[in-house]
Amino acid sequence: MEWPAELATHRDFLRRLAVMQMGNPFEADDAVQETLIAAALGLRGYSGAVPMRAWLVGILRHKIVDVIRSRRRMTSIDMSGYELDEHLGIGDMFSADGAWQPETLGIAECPADTLGRQQLLDLVELCMQALPPEPARIFLMREYLGMETSEIAAETELSPGNLRVILHRARLRLRACVVRGWGETR
Amino acid sequence: MTDPSDLLAGGIRCHDAAWLVCDARDRSLDDTERHALDTHLARCPHCKVAGQQFTTLFSLLDEYLGKPPVRE
Numbered sequence: 001m002e003w004p005a006e007l008a009t010h011r012d013f014l015r016r017l018a019v020m021q022m023g024n025p026f027e028a029d030d031a032v033q034e035t036l037i038a039a040a041l042g043l044r045g046y047s048g049a050v051p052m053r054a055w056l057v058g059i060l061r062h063k064i065v066d067v068i069r070s071r072r073r074m075t076s077i078d079m080s081g082y083e084l085d086e087h088l089g090i091g092d093m094f095s096a097d098g099a100w101q102p103e104t105l106g107i108a109e110c111p112a113d114t115l116g117r118q119q120l121l122d123l124v125e126l127c128m129q130a131l132p133p134e135p136a137r138i139f140l141m142r143e144y145l146g147m148e149t150s151e152i153a154a155e156t157e158l159s160p161g162n163l164r165v166i167l168h169r170a171r172l173r174l175r176a177c178v179v180r181g182w183g184e185t186r
Numbered sequence: 187m188t189d190p191s192d193l194l195a196g197g198i199r200c201h202d203a204a205w206l207v208c209d210a211r212d213r214s215l216d217d218t219e220r221h222a223l224d225t226h227l228a229r230c231p232h233c234k235v236a237g238q239q240f241t242t243l244f245s246l247l248d249e250y251l252g253k254p255p256v257r258e
Binding site: 123128 | 199200201202204205208209211212213232233235236238239240242243246247249250251252253254
């Protein structure tokens, strides 16, 4: 199917995001397809109040949430390969007495003068892609789908404590990755 | 070397402050937590840097995920 150009340009991004969230490329393709159909049908109603990508990401979010909540479950999340006491690089960030290791902090200021906004967003995506896939999916259930932690815990059968650890570690890892990227532009 | 007075600024360590900064994405901090975090951030130069980084990261993440900007 030929999509209007203004939608087609975002297709690859939507697919990457859907795959990160759903973990299954076929389910992701379905969600993106439904998103583009909905967007094409509603294109005349798009006011431009938000960027096109944000509008499409919002539609995709609803499609994915529908998949979860209609009990047409996404590919199940398997955390068995991830030890929750595994440092995954987190252990190097703090000393034994709980202080930041200064060498892991990097620069405070985002180099907005040397990196354009899109480059910064691309860096975020790169760092998202570098997260382990299953924790990334859980992280996106919270950050992208906006699911409450209680709902995520129920959906994934994780304890609230384990869920909190997974979300925390994902955020720490993203921070470290993004800041490394900032530092490499100097 | 970390100044011991910074280590427990607000009664919490940097590691705890990082937890609270991240937890605040998922829930409202209670008054005790908020006070401890604010005190620590005001006194710990490392957490001040990390706090700025997290603020920028979350702003970029929200934009990447198509969320509307959070009004202060």
